[in-house]
Structures are given as C-alpha cells and as structure tokens.
Amino acid sequence: MKEAALRKEKRFDWLSFCLRWLVRAAALLTFALALFILGYILAKGVPYLRPELFARKYTSENVSMLPALLNTLSMTGLSLLIAAPLGVFSAVYLVEYAKRGSRVVKVIRLASETLSGIPSIVYGLFGMIFFVTAMRWGYSLLAGAFTLAIMVLPLLMRTTEEALLSVPDSYREGSFGLGAGRLRTVFRIVLPAAAPGILAGVILAVGRIVGETAALIFTAGALEKLAQSPMRAAATLAVHMYHLAGEGFHIGQTYATAVVLIVLVLGINGLSGFVAGRMTKGGKK
Secondary structure (H helix, E strand, C coil): CHHHHHHHHHHHHHHHHHHHHHHHHHHHHHHHHHHHHHHHHHHHHHHHCCHHHHCCCCCCCCCCCHHHHHHHHHHHHHHHHHHHHHHHHHHHHHHHHCCCCCHHHHHHHHHHHHHHCCCHHHHHHHHHHHHHHHCCCCCCHHHHHHHHHHHHHHHHHHHHHHHHHCCCHHHHHHHHHCCCCHHHHHHHHHHHHHHHHHHHHHHHHHHHHHCCCHHHHHHCCCCCCCCCCCCCCCCCHHHHHHHHHHHCCCHHHHHHHHHHHHHHHHHHHHHHHHHHHHHHHHHHC
C-alpha cells in the first residue's frame, strides 16, 4: 500500500512539474512574441519619424499623421462619452436591481455576448446604412463614434458587471444597516469599490476604438483633414495607416504611424493604470 501511494505521489509530482514548466513556456513564448512584434515595428518605424509627419496639414508629399492623430483622440473621447454611461448603468441594473437569475437578465446577457462576437465589418455596414444613410449624418465623426460605441458596449457591460459582482455583499449589507438606500449604496459604496475593474474595461474599450479600421471606413470616412465638427468626415490613425499600406508608396511612414499608434495606446493604458492605482489606494485609506 505504501509503495503504491509513493508511486502515485511521484506520478503526480512529475505531472505537476511538467504542467508548471508548460505554463512557464507558454508565458515566455507569449512575451517573446509580443516583444518581437514591438521590436520589429520600432526598428522599421522609428527611422521615419520625421518632423514632416507631424505637419498641421496632410499632403501627398508629407503624408502627415497629425490630423489623423487628433481625429483619433476625438473619436475615442466621443465614443466613450456615449458608450461608458450606457455600459456602466446597464451593468448596475443587471447586478444591483434586476433579480439574479431572472429571464430578463439572461436575455440581456445573451444579446450582449452575441453583439460582442459580431465582426467589425458588420458593425460598419450597419453604421453606414443606419447612421450615414437613414439618419442622414453622412460620413462623419459622429456616425463613427456611435458605431464604435455600439461595438464596445458589450465589453463595457461585461467588465463592469464582473467588477460589481466582485464587490463583497457585506459592503452592501453594512450600508443598508446604516440606513442608506439602494441608490446611495450603489453610488457611494459599490461603484467606488468597483472603479478599478470598471477602468480596466474602459482601457480595453480604448484599445479597440483606437485600433479599429473596418467600421470607420464605412461610417467616418477617410478624409485626411482635422474634423472641425462632429458632422465632418475624419480619418483616424488606424485608417490613415491602412491607406498608406494599401498605396504601397510610403511603407516606412506606415511603420512610423504604427509606432505612434502603439505609443498612444501604451500612454493611455499607463495613465489609466495610474488612475486605477490611485483609486485603489484611496479606497484602502
């Protein structure tokens, strides 16, 4: 009996050893692949980062990315302004107000998961038919922002819902015990505690908005000018890079645009992570 137990223990030790190194190898491979892609883009793009790429106006000679960069920031802010309140408040309803396990909650979650699996080109076609044509907005920053807001809404809902569910029920019970109502409990206790998780969802949404091309080509257009109003057509950095790559005459500038795009995403993620860290420290105090 003891010998059989020892053999079984050795077998499980060997299995755990293999699994542990398999996980480490997978993590190392993922890190190496990401590092290789980042290094390749930097090596190809940094030599082409010249002042003419940041000129105020785009021409076929300088292929400036500055208008597209500013349009990207405007598109990101406008999309989040539309999607973030809807996603957060929808998740608050599902977690805090709706009965857990009810049919309404199941239907909403099924619809949200279905929307998250739809290809971006389908969103682009919908945005072109509805916002551009039916609403008569034309190719505009607003049409692109509404289309992207619909795209990232399931992501914001899901991440916010998970963040709210991670808040212990003892927080809610303590607030109710002190005489606070449900609305005050949600806004004063639950949402501040779930803020880092909600912000993580916003970071993921920003990454998808900044890197989107297919949906914006059909809705926001590809005008290489700074959008003076939400009703003007505008090309974002991703669309700008797509057109440069498609033309084939400015491959170096395409890599330079990719470098700026990566730096922009990393900067936004770093800033959001810093804010989330400050929120977490403030909540612990």
